[in-house]
Every structure is written in structure tokens, then in C-alpha cells.
Amino acid sequence: MNQLSAAVIGLGRIGQGYDYGPVSDDRVLTHAGAFAAHPRIELIAGVDPDPRERERFTKKFSVPAYPDIATMQEKCRPDVIALCTPTNEHYAVFKQLLTGNPRTIICEKPIAPRLNEAREMVQLAKESCCVLLVNYMRRFEPGTRALAEAIRQGRFGEIYKGTVWYSKGLLNNGSHFVDLLCFMLGNQVEVEFVRKGRDWNDNDPEPDCCLHFGAAHIYLLAAREECYSLHSMELVGTKGVASYLNGGEEIRTRFAAPDPTFPDSNALQQPGVCFESQMNRYQWHVLEGLLQHLDTGQPLASDGNSALHTLGIIDAILSRLQTG
Numbered sequence: 001m002n003q004l005s006a007a008v009i010g011l012g013r014i015g016q017g018y019d020y021g022p023v024s025d026d027r028v029l030t031h032a033g034a035f036a037a038h039p040r041i042e043l044i045a046g047v048d049p050d051p052r053e054r055e056r057f058t059k060k061f062s063v064p065a066y067p068d069i070a071t072m073q074e075k076c077r078p079d080v081i082a083l084c085t086p087t088n089e090h091y092a093v094f095k096q097l098l099t100g101n102p103r104t105i106i107c108e109k110p111i112a113p114r115l116n117e118a119r120e121m122v123q124l125a126k127e128s129c130c131v132l133l134v135n136y137m138r139r140f141e142p143g144t145r146a147l148a149e150a151i152r153q154g155r156f157g158e159i160y161k162g163t164v165w166y167s168k169g170l171l172n173n174g175s176h177f178v179d180l181l182c183f184m185l186g187n188q189v190e191v192e193f194v195r196k197g198r199d200w201n202d203n204d205p206e207p208d209c210c211l212h213f214g215a216a217h218i219y220l221l222a223a224r225e226e227c228y229s230l231h232s233m234e235l236v237g238t239k240g241v242a243s244y245l246n247g248g249e250e251i252r253t254r255f256a257a258p259d260p261t262f263p264d265s266n267a268l269q270q271p272g273v274c275f276e277s278q279m280n281r282y283q284w285h286v287l288e289g290l291l292q293h294l295d296t297g298q299p300l301a302s303d304g305n306s307a308l309h310t311l312g313i314i315d316a317i318l319s320r321l322q323t324g
Helices: 031-037 051-061 071-074 085-098 115-127 142-152 172-184 279-296 304-323
Strands: 004-009 041-047 080-084 106-107 131-136 160-167 190-200 206-213 214-223 234-238 238-245 250-258 264-268
Touching: 004 031, 031 041, 031 051, 031 080, 031 279, 041 051, 041 071, 071 085, 071 172, 080 085, 085 115, 106 279, 115 131, 115 264, 115 304, 131 279, 142 172, 142 238, 142 250, 160 172, 172 206, 172 214, 172 234, 172 304, 190 214, 190 304, 206 304
Parallel strands: 004 041, 004 080, 080 106, 106 131, 160 214
Antiparallel strands: 160 234, 190 206, 206 214, 234 238, 238 250, 250 264
């Protein structure tokens, strides 16, 4: 397959920001960084209304940055575009990007703030023959994928309970875990409201709730981001426990075995099988998944339809907040 050209719309944290500061050379955490590092992608443009973001983008990546999409489209028409603007801008920006006939749009999560907008985005991408990848990047990360496969194979037995701790809002960070649970446990979900909680930055609710995936009851609990970030999950099954720590940077497992001290009981082995995490290169793995899809037709781990399903669950949780 020929090399693809790429651009980043929105040069904030996930667009380029995580590439600055005390990070090691082997980390690939942003769209710009991934495009620039991958041998099959040529980063050709960035777009942001902030001149300071444009300046540091151009300085770091030696490619032009434009104040708006229209100006970029006068100069170039990238094959792959990362949409990294704030969520409430996704719908309008997505429609504008489609006028340039990109082959692929990688849209940051959540796909849109409202279901009707998300549905239209998925339909427009289909009508435009544009591949829509939504950046729930954990679905592409090898350690997370290995854990998900072990769960599906029954290595932990029947998952019957679990806890998730998230901070910095349901839409911003909690949605990652809602999506990840669907990836690991399936799409049949019922929402039980527990507690309203507060809003992060006055616009992103932080409720506590329980999600029922069949017989598995997973409790989603909000922590306080201003104290420290907390992004972790523990799934408890009849044969073992999976712990997904620090947003997936560490994956621990323990499996049941006869207790050497109490012969009539089982105990969890310490430690169990290790799934090596590659979260330090998560955006690289997203690109690898995209290229495999474009090369071979292999289904995307996260696309418009899966993201629409996740947003539907988020919407159901938010609806419970309104009804009390």
C-alpha cells in the first residue's frame, strides 16, 4: 500500500500536547507524534486557531499549520485526518472535513455530545465512503486485547462483579471504561442509577452507577481528579481476578488454586499470568489497526458503530440523572 498523507485538526493535548515535556523517545501518545513516527504516514499539516499551538507544531514537525480547515483544504487534501477538537465541535468539523474527501477520519472520543449528531456522522461517513475510526485506543493496545481475549475464552470463569474508578468526567474519561467494558463483556448492557455526584468543570457529570452485562454487575465510581487521577478496573470471576491499573499501564491477573494452608479452600495465586501493556505507544497501535483495515479489510476494533453504542450507554446514564 502507498504512503498516506495525514493532518491533525486541533493541536491540543491529544493532537500534539503530550509530545512535549519529560517524556521518553519511545512514547507515542498523540496523533501528530504517531503520524510523524510511522513509516507509512506522512504528516503534512496541522490546524488550530491558536497561533502559539501552530508555531510549536511547525517548529517540532517541520510542516505547516493553518488557522482553519478551509485554508488547509486550499493547500492540501490529506488522506487521513485526526479530529481532535473539543467534543461539542465534532459534528460541525466532521461535516466540513468530509468536503475534502478524506479516506479516513480518526475522531476523538466520544464521537459527539448527542446521539442524533453521532448517528448522522456515522451515516455521512458511510455515504462518503470515508473510514471512520473513533479513538478508543485501548481496543487496539496489545495487552488490553490479550486480556479481553482471555476473558472471552473463560480463563477467569464467569465474570460476575467488578469495579471501575474514573476521574475527570463521564464523557472525558469515564467513557473509556464504558467502551472497554463493552469490548470485553459484550454489548448487552442495562444501566442502574446509583448516585448523581458532581460535574467536572461544570459540564461533565461524574455519577456513580452500576452497569449490568448479563450476570456481570460492574460498579462505575467517580473519584476526584483534583486530588489525583484515578483510572482503574477490577473484574472478579469464578476462576480469577483481572486488575487493570493506571489506565491500562499495568495489567495484573490472579487465578484460583487450592490453598496450601487450608486444603478445603481455594485462594488466588499471587501473581498470575502477566499481560504486558504497551500503553506508552497506544497511538501507534491505533494506526497499525487502521492500516490493517485499509490493507486487508480487517474490521476496526473501534469504529463509528461501536462508538455510537458506547454513546448510547452514556446517554442512558445521563438520562437517569435527569429523571433522578
